[in-house]
Amino acid sequence: MFAGEGGPRDGHSMVKRSETSARLDDAARAGWLYYVAGRTQDEIASAMGISRQSAQRLVSLAVAERLIKVRLDHPIAACLELADAVRKKYGLRQVEVVPSDPGAGVATVGIAEAAAAEIERWLKKPDPIVLAVGTGRTLKAAVDQLPAIECINHRIVSLTGNITPDGSAAYYNVIFSMADAVKARHFPMPLPVLVTSAEERETLHAQQLVRSTIEMSAQANVTFVGIGELGIDGPLCLDGFLEKDEMMELMRSGAVGEICGWVFDSEGRLLDNPINERVASAPIPSREASVVIGIGKGKRKMKAIRAAVVGHQINGLITDEEVAEYLLKA
Amino acid sequence: MFAGEGGPRDGHSMVKRSETSARLDDAARAGWLYYVAGRTQDEIASAMGISRQSAQRLVSLAVAERLIKVRLDHPIAACLELADAVRKKYGLRQVEVVPSDPGAGVATVGIAEAAAAEIERWLKKPDPIVLAVGTGRTLKAAVDQLPAIECINHRIVSLTGNITPDGSAAYYNVIFSMADAVKARHFPMPLPVLVTSAEERETLHAQQLVRSTIEMSAQANVTFVGIGELGIDGPLCLDGFLEKDEMMELMRSGAVGEICGWVFDSEGRLLDNPINERVASAPIPSREASVVIGIGKGKRKMKAIRAAVVGHQINGLITDEEVAEYLLKA
DNA sequence: CGCGAGGATGAGTAATTGCCCATGAGCAAA
DNA sequence: TTTGCTCATGGGCAATTACTCATCCTCGCG
Numbered sequence: 001m002f003a004g005e006g007g008p009r010d011g012h013s014m015v016k017r018s019e020t021s022a023r024l025d026d027a028a029r030a031g032w033l034y035y036v037a038g039r040t041q042d043e044i045a046s047a048m049g050i051s052r053q054s055a056q057r058l059v060s061l062a063v064a065e066r067l068i069k070v071r072l073d074h075p076i077a078a079c080l081e082l083a084d085a086v087r088k089k090y091g092l093r094q095v096e097v098v099p100s101d102p103g104a105g106v107a108t109v110g111i112a113e114a115a116a117a118e119i120e121r122w123l124k125k126p127d128p129i130v131l132a133v134g135t136g137r138t139l140k141a142a143v144d145q146l147p148a149i150e151c152i153n154h155r156i157v158s159l160t161g162n163i164t165p166d167g168s169a170a171y172y173n174v175i176f177s178m179a180d181a182v183k184a185r186h187f188p189m190p191l192p193v194l195v196t197s198a199e200e201r202e203t204l205h206a207q208q209l210v211r212s213t214i215e216m217s218a219q220a221n222v223t224f225v226g227i228g229e230l231g232i233d234g235p236l237c238l239d240g241f242l243e244k245d246e247m248m249e250l251m252r253s254g255a256v257g258e259i260c261g262w263v264f265d266s267e268g269r270l271l272d273n274p275i276n277e278r279v280a281s282a283p284i285p286s287r288e289a290s291v292v293i294g295i296g297k298g299k300r301k302m303k304a305i306r307a308a309v310v311g312h313q314i315n316g317l318i319t320d321e322e323v324a325e326y327l328l329k330a
Numbered sequence: 331m332f333a334g335e336g337g338p339r340d341g342h343s344m345v346k347r348s349e350t351s352a353r354l355d356d357a358a359r360a361g362w363l364y365y366v367a368g369r370t371q372d373e374i375a376s377a378m379g380i381s382r383q384s385a386q387r388l389v390s391l392a393v394a395e396r397l398i399k400v401r402l403d404h405p406i407a408a409c410l411e412l413a414d415a416v417r418k419k420y421g422l423r424q425v426e427v428v429p430s431d432p433g434a435g436v437a438t439v440g441i442a443e444a445a446a447a448e449i450e451r452w453l454k455k456p457d458p459i460v461l462a463v464g465t466g467r468t469l470k471a472a473v474d475q476l477p478a479i480e481c482i483n484h485r486i487v488s489l490t491g492n493i494t495p496d497g498s499a500a501y502y503n504v505i506f507s508m509a510d511a512v513k514a515r516h517f518p519m520p521l522p523v524l525v526t527s528a529e530e531r532e533t534l535h536a537q538q539l540v541r542s543t544i545e546m547s548a549q550a551n552v553t554f555v556g557i558g559e560l561g562i563d564g565p566l567c568l569d570g571f572l573e574k575d576e577m578m579e580l581m582r583s584g585a586v587g588e589i590c591g592w593v594f595d596s597e598g599r600l601l602d603n604p605i606n607e608r609v610a611s612a613p614i615p616s617r618e619a620s621v622v623i624g625i626g627k628g629k630r631k632m633k634a635i636r637a638a639v640v641g642h643q644i645n646g647l648i649t650d651e652e653v654a655e656y657l658l659k660a
Numbered sequence: 661c662g663c664g665a666g667g668a669t670g671a672g673t674a675a676t677t678g679c680c681c682a683t684g685a686g687c688a689a690a
Numbered sequence: 691t692t693t694g695c696t697c698a699t700g701g702g703c704a705a706t707t708a709c710t711c712a713t714c715c716t717c718g719c720g
Contacts, residue, residue, distance in 0.1 A: 028404035035400045037414065040706065049451035053670060056707065067404050070365040074358035074397050084367065121379035370676065383700055386677070 031062030082324040115142035128153035136226020161191035227296035257304025268311010361392030412654040445472035458483035459551040466556020491521035557626035587634025598641010
């Protein structure tokens with residue numbers, strides 16, 4: 001009698017433990033049958049002599065206990081992981097990472113296609129949207145990848161002017177390239193990118209046509225902007241908007257990047273300086289109420305991209321592995 | 331014109347290829363979102379700008395193309411893989427593999443519990459079944475693991491006699507142990523295991539009680555039998571059914587194992603010899619119409635188990651990793 | 661010995677997924 | 691150009707899965 005009673009009692013905690021472990025064993029079994037052998041939960045239930053609900057619980061237990069490991073055997077797996085990590089770390093709405101592909105010579109391989117696909121996704125939406133575009137070589141390359149789309153319900157508006165300092169049309173104003181491929185109403189900004197003074201900007205912005213375009217851009221549902229780095233071979237210098245000494249001065253004051261000409265420091269704050277006073281671009285649309293996707297990749301843009309992200313100049317990002325890894329370490 | 335026409339033509343296969351590859355990329359993306367990120371196919375569809383059905387197709391494509399690899403992080407994963415492989419290789423109905431666990435001293439650790447669980451599964455079925463049991467130490471250990479079950483609809487019948495050569499009750503006749511735990515109608519076989527001659531067997535089998543029990547055993551829905559190895563420390567000798575010289579003679583004639591006393595060769599064929607003529611056990615129930623589960627593990631039983639499997643003496647197996655690996659190599 | 665907390669269970673139901681089919685686009689051969 | 695073929699697409703529906711809730715059981719505690 002003593003032994004009989006003592007046995008079960010002593011065994012109690014052991015039973016507890018072995019029951020927990022047995023439950024995990026069962027969960028593993030069920031998970032294996034479900035994920036590896038491809039059985040249905042009904043089959044598992046009858047095979048294990050339990051109810052379908054219990055089988056379901058075991059399967060989800062196996063998942064919850066991380067007994068089931070899933071991995072993706074494909075080059076983009078790493079990109080997707082990186083994208084998700086970056087999105088979480090910086091609280092971005094969406095992030096896309098493309099392979100860095102150091103072998104390819106062209107600077108915009110991959111990212112242009114990815115950005116084009118994203119633009120296309122928005123343009124395929126049935127409900128009318130306002131899509132705003134900034135400027136930049138990467139963005140231009142993306143737009144050049146767009147297939148012919150007809151979407152007469154959408155409106156496409158440019159955030160930046162289309163006239164360079166020398167009076168010619170700015171090549172990298174992408175809205176005209178876009179108009180070639182996309183059948184939609186386009187609204188360019190009939191302004192220089194940089195004007196000579198804050199006062200001139202006021203005057204120009206007061207024009208009816210300009211004002212309505214700027215107002216429309218503020219209503220954008222989604223915005224695509226290039227992220228530019230500063231430097232004497234950065235786009236602002238290359239395209240003749242700034243002279244070398246202006247650039248040097250700008251960089252001394254802490255500027256690390258620009259979006260649509262708006263220059264910001266390493267924390268993504270727009271600088272309060274003469275250059276930004278002369279930028280004639282429309283303000284970047286709300287990052288609270290709309291999606292603003294920055295596009296950029298490569299070592300030279302790393303600091304600019306990080307700044308744009310932490311300063312919430314953008315809430316979406318399309319970049320490459322290299323930059324994504326930098327953003328995770330930074 | 332020539333260039334214009336040639337371009338697209340030359341580009342054709344390239345476009346084809348890149349489209350295939352792009353489709354795989356999409357499949358990988360969808361698969362990742364589904365399996366790793368845990369999104370629903372609806373979410374994936376709207377995120378990728380496609381219909382739900384297309385998302386579903388991409389996900390299943392990812393699986394079909396083996397982009398998604400699932401593995402189970404649990405000790406029994408290997409057992410399940412082995413079991414499945416053995417089941418497929420030998421066309422068995424069901425196979426269960428338990429860890430070999432070389433550290434444990436007791437020979438029946440693991441397999442007894444597994445067999446008990448399997449017996450319990452059958453006994454829990456609501457529809458009335460006939461469950462037949464053979465003999466053997468392993469089976470006895472399994473039955474001793476059974477909890478108290480009440481299943482008055484089921485019938486449990488023994489395939490083997492319960493009297494040893496010296497006239498005492500055979501300890502390893504498991505039906506009495508089973509009766510202790512399981513509330514069901516039990517039908518022991520009131521016979522010796524081995525009789526002195528084929529004629530005596532005829533006489534005994536002609537008895538009404540014996541005949542009806544044997545007939546019932548032929549109707550068994552499921553049968554659990556131990557698989558015994560031959561040898562001077564095999565169960566037939568240990569329990570005094572055979573003398574050493576009889577055993578040596580048997581092994582010389584090619585016998586490698588026994589089930590319920592029925593001795594078979596390395597291909598699982600029942601031997602046509604004096605011993606089998608004296609076995610008083612009921613025939614093993616049909617492997618076509620019912621489930622006959624053999625139980626056994628360990629190096630010493632390997633050959634016997636392989637023979638039982640290839641000779642279709644059984645169509646179900648509960649064994650350990652060691653034997654399963656041997657069966658896969660053999 | 662009764663009582664409440666915690667956990668497992670199964671029923672029912674909502675959500676999700678898998679599959680079939682009609683449709684139409686794209687392409688090659690006639 | 692027409693015809694026939696292939697294949698991707700989305701609608702619709704059935705199967706499968708996930709979740710919620712009420713209930714039951716067990717265990718610990720007073």
